[in-house]
Structure formats: structure tokens, C-alpha cells
Amino acid sequence: MKSVIARFALANAISLGAVLLASANAADVTVGAAFPMSGDNAEYGQIFSSGANLAVEHINADKKLSGKLNIVYEDSQATPAQGVIAANKLVNVSKVPFMLSAFTGVSKAVAPIGQRTKTVIVNGGGVGPDLATLGEYFWNTIPLANFEVRVIAPYLVKEKGLKRVALIYVDDPLGQSILKELGTELPKVGGELVGSFSIPTTAQQFSGVAARVRDVKPDVVYFATYGNQEVQLIKQLRDNGISQPLASYSAVDIPSVQALPEAKGVYYTSQQIDWNKQDPTTKRMMTDYQAKYGKKPTTYVVNYYNSVLLFGELAAALEKAGKPITGENLLAQRKATPSFEFAGSTVSFEADGTVKAPIQIMEVAGDGMGKLLVPGK
């Protein structure tokens, strides 16, 4: 009798385990993100993850997937070395088929991991033009900096008459690419790069750089850096006698720059988002984000919201077709989908995994959102 009871208990335990295992498999769809969660660029990590988290909430609320979608964050500290550690952990330990990345240097460092392990990596924040050439498992949901420079260079030279441009750029792949683009684009529109000054990513004192910049007598100063460093740079340029207009790229679109009194009047480019798009996805994103965070979303928020939404769309299509959610299948599904209805835009991917979006010219107005100067075309 004891043996029968023991067998019955064992059979029950095994079947219960099998059920639990099956339900766990169905429940756990996990994606990853390697964002800077500490250090000088942690503000970006906070912004990026707010968009990604909201998309996860929406996908789960809609029961888009058979199980629950989870997102695991690893701290890249916005440095390539930490980014690689974070990506390796996500791919090898958390076994994610899809992960988010940010920053040009980090993205370039982690892309080979995605290519080798067939894991899709989506960037919605880094804008170095090289990011278009990192293989078919690396996708970008943000237009790259070469498009931004091609829009602002003619504006500064032809519209504003600011022909002599001085560039301050951070010595990393992003800064190098902006230097290259400005060097190519300015002569085409009648402008001139009168000085270029590279700064290390860790620099915090810029009074000496301001003296060097003043020395070349520019009409406008273009800066290509990001995070806390760009806030320090703007303040110290203004404090140290640089009264010329300042210009930059989409990294300016963060709260600490938008709120800085010294940043008022800075020209910058960013991708154009149709905030008034009358579709349920955009309306829901706008409403829920403002309700949750008490402020309007920025373009970075929308990009990472859309990046996770992209995973949701592709994974749901794969589940419907009875295919497993792997990087390989996600790539095939993306190639088979002509366009995606996302928050603020309808997106189509180019063959190189990038998206093209209109680039607008903005000015820091001190209201936290920026003033539109020239709409994107």
C-alpha cells in the first residue's frame, strides 16, 4: 500500500513539475537591455528604460504574447568594455533572443556578439553612422548622425550666415564620425571648419578649451558630446566668454540640457516624431507616459518604446506561425514585414537594418521640449 501511495505521489510530483515547467516556458519571454544605469550617462539609461518599460507593460496588458514579457537590464555604463560584459551576460546567462543597446561605442562593441550568437540587437540612441554597417542582426530605430549633420550644416551656413564652424567633439566613434561628416558637408554648402578640438570622455574642465575655441574666432560652435559632459561643456563655454551660437545633434534632447539656462538658444537636430498622429498606439503611448511620469516623452523614449513594440509584433507573428522566438526567426520576420505602425511614425527598415526618418531643426527654448525651427522633410 505504501508503495502504491509513493508511486502515486511520485507520478503527481512529476506531472506537477511538467505542468510548472511548461507554464514557465510559456510565461518567460525575456528580452534584454544594456543601458548606462550608473556613471556620467545614467540619465540616458533612465530615459531609455522608461520607454522600454512602458512598451513591456502595454504588450503584457494586451496579452500580445502567449506568456508574459520580461525585460532584464544590465549596466553598460556607456562604455564599450562594460557594454560587452553586459551583452555577454544577457546573451549567455539570460539567453535573450533580442536586446536593446545604446551609444555608438557600446553598440559597435556589442554588435559582433549579436552577429555571432544570432541575437537581434536594436539601437535607439546611438547615432554614429558606422552603426549602419554592423551586420544584419544589428538594427537601428533612430536615424544616424550623418543625416543630422547634412540637415544642420546648410541651415547654419545658408540660413543663419554662420560660415566659420568650430567643433568640440568627444574622442570616441560618435565624435570621430561627426568630425568626418562636418569636414565633408561644410565645404559643400560654403562653410568652413575653422577648428576641431577633441576632448576625452572623462573631461570635466573646459575653460581651457573655451580659450582655444575663442582663439579661432568661429561664427558658431558645434559640439558633439553627450550626457553630463555636454551640460558641463555648455555651461563652461558660456561662462568663459563664448557668446557665439552653439549647435549640436540629438543628444541635446535630455531634461538636464533643456533645463539649463546657459543652453537656451542652442540649435540642434532630432528625428521628427508626429506627436499628434491619430492612431491608437501613439495616443496610448502619449497618454500613459504622461500619466506615469508626469511629463511628455522625448524622441529617445519613443524610440525605445517602439523598439520593444517591434519585438512584440515580430514575436507575436512568430507564435502565430508556430515558430520559436529566436534571433534568426525575428530577423526573417522583420524582413518579411514591409512596415510597422509605431508610436509617432510608420517605420520601414532599409536593407542595412536602419530606419530613415525626417530630421527637424530645433532650438533649446527653456520649456523642456524645445522650439521647432525647421520641420523635417
Added chain:
Amino acid sequence: MLLVQLIFNGLQTGALYALIAAGFSLIFGMTRVFHAAHGATFTIAGYAFYEVYSVAHLGWPAAALTAIAAAALFGVLLDRWVYAVIQRHEGSFFTVFAASFGVAIVVQNVIAMAFGRGLVTITTPLSKSIELTSGLFVAPMTAIVLLTALICFGLLQYLLTKTNLGIGLRALGENPVLIEVYGLTQRKLSQYAFLIGSILVVPAAILTAATTGLNPSMAHHVMLISLAATIVGGVGSLRGAALAGMLLGMAENLCLAIIDPQWSEAVTFVILFLFILFRPGGVYGRAVTT
């Protein structure tokens, strides 16, 4: 004119570096505790000032007093509740260092949670440069930084050479066992070293908030400067820390006349490396035989 401008910039940066390094040098020199959380004291003082001055708008005297209280409390409590406990259990130099480093990380994260991860700045007309002559821009803040450094180092020199407490602190740095013979206690003097060292960082934190801004992760940079200035100046020598801070700040700026800004920070480490190679005891360091 570029060179004159860079000299003025170097003076301001150097005086700030000297102020930053003084507290760490004092604590390390007197207690031999590698106070890696010195950068955290700096951050706490800066944010306390920012909160009272820029957010609560209670005026700079109240803000400065709050910053002093916050820094002093943090330094003294850290010594009493963390370092003293480890030392009582005969924890090694590295155990204390690891604990200090851990506290610095905790402080960084707590500040990030409380104030956000972005940069905050104190807006003041004193940091805006005025064109003195064609091409020479100097801010009133430069004079304030230099004056503050002179006053702080003057007071400190008086304290260490003319008062019983100062003599006791120097004795603690020289021979901690022998001071017990004279009826002094290591623990009590150590508390004073942390109190004074922590308060010393406050002027630098306030001036940095007004000139370059504050962010939760700036403690690492503060520690780098403190360490470099302490080694170059000579461990335990406040004169050395002041001179080394000034030397590093001047070098960082003057090198811009001939090299690209990208390499200006590397100059600090080249100087440090040269001192380690050719004068390991620092400018005012003494040869030690064992």
C-alpha cells in the same frame, strides 16, 4: 594672450584641485586610512548646498552651513561606525579601503535616487567671465577660488602648527603608538582628523557646483585628483597637497597651448608617473627607511 588666459584658467583649476586634495591628504596622512569615500563627502556637501541654495532658496550662508554639517556628519559617522569597527577587529588596510569604496558606491546611488542622475548646476553671475582686455576673460569666481584656497590653507597651517590639537594630529601621523604615552587617544584624534578633513572639502564642493556642476558619479574624479595631488605633494603634507593641486591644475591648462585638449588630462598622470619614478615620496615627502 592665449597663454595669459591659460595661466588664469590654470590658477582657478589648480586652487580648486588643492582644496579638493587637502582633506584627503590630511585624513590619509594623519590616520593612514585610505578614505576612498572622500569623493562621496564632496558630493554630499555639494548636493546639500544645491538643495538649500537653489531648491529651498534659503540663501548661501544657510546653504554653506548645511553643507558643512552634512560633510562633517558623514565623515565623523563613517569613521566611528565603519572604520573604527573594522579597526577594532584588526581589519587590514585593504578591508578599510574596501568598506570605504563600498560606502562611496552606496552614496552615489542614493544621491542618484534622490536628485536624479543628470547634472545640476548653481547659476550665479560670479561664474560669468568678464573681458578684462581683448581676448582675456576672467570670472569673479577665479578670485573667490584663490582667496578661499589661501584662507583655508592659512587656517589649516595655523591649526596644525600653533594649536595642541594640530600638534596631536601631526603626532598621530608620525607615531600613533607613542601619542598614547602622552595621554592622547588615537581614536579621538582620528575623529578630529575626519571632522576637519571632511569640512575642508566643502569650499571645493560649493565652488565646483557653481563652476562645473554636480553629478552623482563625480566622486571618482574627485578621488583621482586627491590621490594624484597627495602622491605628488607627499603623503601627509598639506603644503605638498596645495602645491601639487596647483601644479596639476596649471599643467592641465598650460599644456593646451601646445597640445590637443584630448591629452590635457593625461598630463596629470604623466606628472604622477614621473614623481613615482623619480621622487616617490613627493615634493615634501621624506625618505623612509625600514
